[in-house]
Amino acid sequence: MQDLECDVLVVGAGPVGLTLAMDLVARGAKVVVAEIRRYAEPPNVKCNHVAARTMERFRRLGVAQKLRDAGLPADHPNDVVFRTSVCGAELTRIPIPGRAERYVSKEGPDTWWPTPEPPHRINQIFLEPILLEHTAALPGVSLLNRTQVTSFTQANGGVEAVALDLDTRQERRIRARYLVGCDGGSSTVRKAIGAKLEGTPVIQRVQSTYIRAPQLRALIPGPPAWSYYSVNPRRCGTMFAIDGSTTWLVHNHLNPDEPEFDSIDRDWSIRQILGVGADFQYEVISKEDWVGRRLVANRFRDRNVFIAGDAAHLWVPYAGYGMNAGIADALNLSWLLGARLQGWADESILDAYEAERQPITEQVSHFAMEHAAKMIKARRAVPANIEADDAEGERARREIGQEAYELNVQQFCCAGLNFGYFYQGSPIIAGDGEAPPAYSMGGFTESTVPGCRAPHFWLADGRSLYDAFGQGYTLLRFDAGVDVEPLLSAAHARKLPLQVIDVDAAAVPAAYRHKLVLCRDDQHVAWRSDAVPADATALVDFLRGARRDSMQLAA
Structure with a gap:
């Protein structure tokens, strides 16, 4: 197989790696992206939110409108609703306009954003293919799918990597000025440079299930929403609308005394969260279980090799700032690498990447951890009579609803994380x-x-x-x-x-x-x-x- 040369080798073609490649090419760089998955292989159903700062950059990269046109139907509200179950009594609602009204709506706590590009709710299964198609069409990008970077060495101001074709088992060498690991939480690049994740390894386990349930929407009272929080003494969880009609992602938040993903019956939990009986039918598309952590790498760089995104930090994705923080890493690093590759900056400008991004990711990880602790506490405090059809039950629902609104409006209308850092x-x-x-x-x-x-x-x-x-x-x-x-x-x-x-x-x-x-x-x-x-x-x-x-x- 032919050896390759480039300015930057990006390891990983998730949203972080693709955004980095797009931005580098816009700065005149020649980029190779190595990805172990096949081209257009569907991603996991993970991120559900693209932050305003991310959308601002997608605007400049010419992909923002493509993303706006995808995801939930244009008239589908992006509200966050709290109920005793998805099909139960409503406790409170955080109104968030759908994409048809995103630029013009002035009502509610999520419409005052001082930006040309407010947030966009879209699941990664719709987001990533758009980024991939856009990146693949750019001159200056070479996408190597089913390719694993197995090792690399640094010498003479550059990097030489060995890449294995996972189908043919043939190797090739890729020589680059810089290498960036955007290869996720188990990053081989992070391990290769000796960086270590530090912090809290387990905050919470979440039993997560991607389901198809075409009959569910008709059972949900009131206007539709993007996110549903289920609050009852049996099971607390969250459900996200994926396509707005038939597919849903259900998060079952395990309690501290449920230390394993199979500690609790999955089907029973889903039914308690949805508020449906044993006769309700749904299909499990995939299991997406995950562990909430607060981990930040002790360093983001070794000479000409860098890490970004989940390779550099992992935390509970409250406020949607898992992927978005990774994209912020990529854009910060792209600007600095571009300055070097264009020839106007000194090599020491690259020191700014770790100096700027590491403290911010540390701060954001603490925001997320503190919010997770408050949510865990709230789930433990659900009153036993919250579903009671009497005055006391009504009072309990009103109080829990008010507390849920005040606690969560900040994460779903998170202007501070977007614009304050x-x-x-x-x-x-x-x-x-x-x-x-x-x-x-x-x-x-x-x-x-x-x-x-x-x-x-x-x-x-x-x-x-x-x-x-x-x-x-x-x-x-x-x-x-x-x-x-x-x-x-x-x-x-x-x-x-x-x-x-x-x-x-x-x-x-x-x-x-x-x-x-x-x-x-x-x-x-x-x-x-x-x-x-x-x-x-x-x-x-x-x-x-x-x-x-x-x-x-x-x-």
Whole structure:
């Protein structure tokens, strides 16, 4: 078999690996993707949510609308409903608009997103094929299916990998500048670089079953929903609508005294969660059992080899931030690798990947673990009379409903996890002494403190601010009288891509308090001030990773 050469070898063609490949190709890189599955082999029924930050990047990569057009029917509400069982009494409802109303709805807690691309509820079985088809059509990408990277070595500033064709059993060598392991929780790449997952190995076990039940929807009272929480003394669980009519994913949350997946009868549990009798018929399509953990790798890199996604961190997927955090890793790393491959950044810019992403994944993992602990506690506290047809039962349902809403609205309308996280302590972000505002799972304060996400606004010509960003850096100038020529000249001399946008907009968020705000391609603020520093070259060298004396660059 022919040996291959590329800029980046991506191991794993799940959503994280495919997004990384798409973004790298957009930066001019030549990419090889190695995947052990066959082409278009259906993925597991796992992720059900694409976060706003992820959709923002899919917009720039030209795939957002394809995803919007897939998943649940356009008129299907994305509500989250809590009931005594799926077919039982409703306790509370978190309203979330379906995709037909996603851009226009102003009602409910999930419609105020400060972004051109709000979240999208779509299961991975619909998401991944779209990403795969889009990636496969890109020039510059070579997809190697049924291919396993069995080993690799690093030398002379590059990586040489041995790849095994799982069908022919033939080997080939792949030489790359960089290798990225997007190969999941049991990552061979992570193990090969000696990185170790640290944290809590088991928070909860979930007996998960993908079923086909065409008669179920007609039995569910009230408007349809995307997610159903079943709350009763016999069994607490969750059900997700997959196609909106016949297929469903049922999660049975095992109790601490049920330590194995077969500790509890699967069929009995499903019927208790659904609220159906023994005569109700359904088909098990697959068993998708999983363990909720809180594990983060102690390092994300060994020289020219990196890990991203589940290879780097695993946690209970509350707020849908398993896959989305992995895609955030990929986009952060793609920007840095692109800077190196394009030739304008110093090799040390790659140090920013672990410095930026590892602390964020650690924070998010704790958010998820804390929420999991609260949910476990709530499941233990279900009152015995919650299904009683009397005044006390009604009061119990009302109280549990209120508690469920207050606890869960933050994870299903998780603006904080989307827009609040910031990169602090990065070697390529010039802090100016102001601390970034704190954020929670559900809330955040817009800020232009270096390291924060540049707050979104619409330009006068109707474009999203992010649509106007170029690769590399974009300087937002809020006062056309400020002379930025020294910075442009210094950037040109170092071949650092830098464009200037003289802001013309009807409304600009109040967080923009400086005349100059320098933003990275990944939408994070890198520097801000009211004037170009006296030594513009020093700032440019700092931004491209060639120097570390950031305190000299303070505004």
